[in-house]
Amino acid sequence: MPLASGLLLLTVDSMRELALHLLDIAENSVAADARDIVIAVDEDPKKDRLKMSVEDNGKGMDEDMVARVTDPFVTSRTTRKVGLGIPLLKAAAEACKGYLRINSALGKGTRLEVEFQRSHIDRMPLGDLAGTWFELLVAWPQIHWIFQYRVNGNEFLFDDAPVKQELGGVSLSEPAILTYLRETLQAGIKNIEITD
Amino acid sequence: MPAVKSLDELKRLKEDAIAKRNAKTTAGTVQVTVAMGTCGIAAGARETMRAILDTIETEGLSGVVIKQTGCIGLCELEPIIQVEVGGAPKVTYGKVSVDQAKLIMKEHVVGGHVVTELVIPAK
Numbered sequence: 001m002p003l004a005s006g007l008l009l010l011t012v013d014s015m016r017e018l019a020l021h022l023l024d025i026a027e028n029s030v031a032a033d034a035r036d037i038v039i040a041v042d043e044d045p046k047k048d049r050l051k052m053s054v055e056d057n058g059k060g061m062d063e064d065m066v067a068r069v070t071d072p073f074v075t076s077r078t079t080r081k082v083g084l085g086i087p088l089l090k091a092a093a094e095a096c097k098g099y100l101r102i103n104s105a106l107g108k109g110t111r112l113e114v115e116f117q118r119s120h121i122d123r124m125p126l127g128d129l130a131g132t133w134f135e136l137l138v139a140w141p142q143i144h145w146i147f148q149y150r151v152n153g154n155e156f157l158f159d160d161a162p163v164k165q166e167l168g169g170v171s172l173s174e175p176a177i178l179t180y181l182r183e184t185l186q187a188g189i190k191n192i193e194i195t196d
Numbered sequence: 197m198p199a200v201k202s203l204d205e206l207k208r209l210k211e212d213a214i215a216k217r218n219a220k221t222t223a224g225t226v227q228v229t230v231a232m233g234t235c236g237i238a239a240g241a242r243e244t245m246r247a248i249l250d251t252i253e254t255e256g257l258s259g260v261v262i263k264q265t266g267c268i269g270l271c272e273l274e275p276i277i278q279v280e281v282g283g284a285p286k287v288t289y290g291k292v293s294v295d296q297a298k299l300i301m302k303e304h305v306v307g308g309h310v311v312t313e314l315v316i317p318a319k
Contacts (some may be wrong), residue, residue, distance in 0.1 A: 022232050023242060031266055085234040108227040128242075135245050139230070139264040141238070166206050173262045174213040177206075178253050184201045 015088060017127025018052060024085040025054045025112055026136050028069075030143065032058030032110065035169060039136075040148040041129060043118060045194065049098075050118040050126075057109040066102050083196070089114055096120035130185040136170050149189055156188035216258055220272045226305050231276040233267030239274035240293070247297040248277070260305065273316055279304050290316040 015021060019076035022039055029037045029140040042051045061069065069086050090100035097117040098146065106142070116123045135148045137160060147158040164172075230236070230245040245264070252260055270276060273290035277307060280286045280298065287310050296314055301308050 014240070020237055020242065023232070024237050025233050027234075027237075027264070027266065083234040085237075131246055132242065135242060135249070135264075136247060138262055139232070139245070156250070162203060164207060166203055167210050170210050170213050171259075173249075173252060173260055174216075174258060175253050175256045176209040176213055176216075178249055180201055180206055180209055182249075182253075187201070192204075 004051060012040040016124055018050075018124050018143070019127035019129045019132040021085065021089045021092075021114075021124075022052060022054065022129070023132045023136065024083075025089075028085075029056035029058055029110065030140055031058070032056060034058035034109065034143065036146070037142045038146040038148065039133070040150070042148075042150040043126075043152070043194065045118060045152060049115055050123065051113065051115040053111060053113040055109070055111040060106045060108050060110055061102075062106055066104050070100070070102060086112070092116075092122075092124060096123045105106070106107045130182070130189050133185050134182050137185075138178065141172050147185070149192065151169075151192045151194055154192040156192055158185060158188060198227070213258070215275065216256075225280075227262060227263060227278075227280045227281060228301075228305065229265050229278040229280075230265040231266070231268055231274060231278075232264040232283075233271075233274075235271035236274045236276065237265050239271075241275040243294050244275040244277065244292050244297045247294040251298055251301040256308065257269075257306065268272060276316070281305065281308060288316045289314045 015024070016058065026037060026039060029138050036057050038055045040053045044050070061141060071087055072084070086100070090181065093100045093116055097120060098115040100112070100114040102110060102112050133145075137145050141164070145160045149156045167177065172178070222302050228248055230241055230248065232241050232245070250260065251257065268276060270290065274294045276288060276290050277297065277300065278286050278288050278293050281304065287304070289296070289311070292300065292314065300311050300314065
């Protein structure tokens with residue numbers, strides 16, 4: 001088996017959590033020099049939809065680049081390396097009566113939106129959203145993070161600005177602060193999530 | 197229903213952290229970097245990083261700087277972490293599972309001893 005397809009299989013098999021895909025997309029935003037990143041997850045059981053978005057004010061992409069990150073095998077330009085994270089998520093959404101869309105403007109930023117039929121048999125579980133947000137927050141303290149989780153109209157919103165203002169120069173990776181952040185995110189999600 | 201934490205509580209924790217920072221630190225500046233490209237994530241890097249953060253919490257390790265980086269071109273050796281202690285050269289570890297991450301934190305970050313068998317040899 002060629003190495004590339006081996007890695008593809010490994011990736012398909014291992015990214016079986018929507019939260020892992022959000023982590024992957026958020027890392028793209030960080031790499032695009034974003035200062036503010038908003039990650040939103042919205043579950044609507046009545047309409048039977050699950051929607052997620054990642055929005056940043058990083059350097060953005062031109063049309064050609066958007067085409068390449070969405071579908072790297074059909075576009076021609078090969079001047080920049082792109083990963084397989086987004087095409088895999090797009091395929092997963094389309095297999096679940098959903099879609100993946102990217103709006104991007106050079107110098108302004110990027111918004112990626114992906115939606116699934118919530119009850120679809122092949123829809124990946126949301127997975128460890130609290131853990132994903134916790135790690136992004138701690139690993140990239142210079143970025144302003146806003147996390148939003150909505151279920152059935154209930155909302156948990158975490159904006160890290162007041163936390164960082166209160167902490168002043170104290171690092172987010174101090175043990176007691178880690179506990180505070182982890183428990184805040186876990187409780188906020190647990191309070192509104194649907195336990196099927 | 198779990199209680200949502202308040203900013204008042206954070207204020208108290210911050211003061212605690214400042215007091216403890218002077219009392220207990222690891223050996224010089226310690227920086228741990230986790231590779232979090234798609235290849236790393238697919239190989240389990242989120243769980244590896246979580247093990248590192250959990251160890252900081254449970255062992256009360258103050259002064260550890262946590263960072264992430266993208267793909268470093270060694271996808272087949274993911275999850276990859278790099279540890280820098282004080283002025284010593286950066287050490288790169290490959291295929292770091294949750295248990296191995298805990299071991300590296302204990303031996304290298306706290307104890308100051310490189311876990312030789314997990315190091316990716318320089319080419």
